[in-house]
Amino acid sequence: METKVLEYMRQQNRPFNAQNVFDNLHGAVPKGSVQTIMDALCAAGKLVLKEYGKIKVYLAAQTAPTADGDEELAATVQQAAAQKKDIQGQVDDVRKSLSQLESKHAAAREAKAAAEEVAKLESKAAALRAASGEEAVDEREVVAVEEALKKAAGTWRKRKRLCVDALKTLGEGIGAKLQQLCERYGVDTDEDCGHVMPKEFS
Missing domain, CATH: 1.20.58 (Methane Monooxygenase Hydroxylase; Chain G, domain 1)
Structure with a gap:
């Protein structure tokens, strides 16, 4: 399972959070294991973790950091923040x-x-x-x-x-x-x- 996650991250070569990886692998790896595997890959230096508040975003480790990777990472964080704001708005409407x-x-x-x-x-x-x-x-x-x-x-x-x-x-x-x-x-x-x-x- 660890190999599946690592291969996927390297093939995509773009930032994802644990939920994204679970969804995109279509259940090939149990949801409860994805976060644990990604944290273990980070500890092994195979993935890079960046935290933005409560949001954890992972990226395949690069031989050298790239501007494109940083831009994609920033875009992912912005998208997650926008989704959170939209969901909060829906919750407020329901209330x-x-x-x-x-x-x-x-x-x-x-x-x-x-x-x-x-x-x-x-x-x-x-x-x-x-x-x-x-x-x-x-x-x-x-x-x-x-x-x-x-x-x-x-x-x-x-x-x-x-x-x-x-x-x-x-x-x-x-x-x-x-x-x-x-x-x-x-x-x-x-x-x-x-x-x-x-x-x-x-």
């Missing part, structure tokens, strides 16, 4: 999408809770209105319930709008329709939950 998704789910939960609160208050208000026709009811209690109902309905409407806006923004970015996103991420609509905004508050 941003996850953050937006978490915000969207939070808004959906709050909208659902507000809708349930509206339903409860609406039921209580209806009961008080019905009772007021039969017996004396504290007018202040009726007013307080109706005010709480209006406030809860406003919260429902606001949270629903935030949730829908977040879904639409996400949909525009990935080319998906609102209904598709609701099904994909398990977002229940008012209709799914059997809650409909009262006409006087919509």
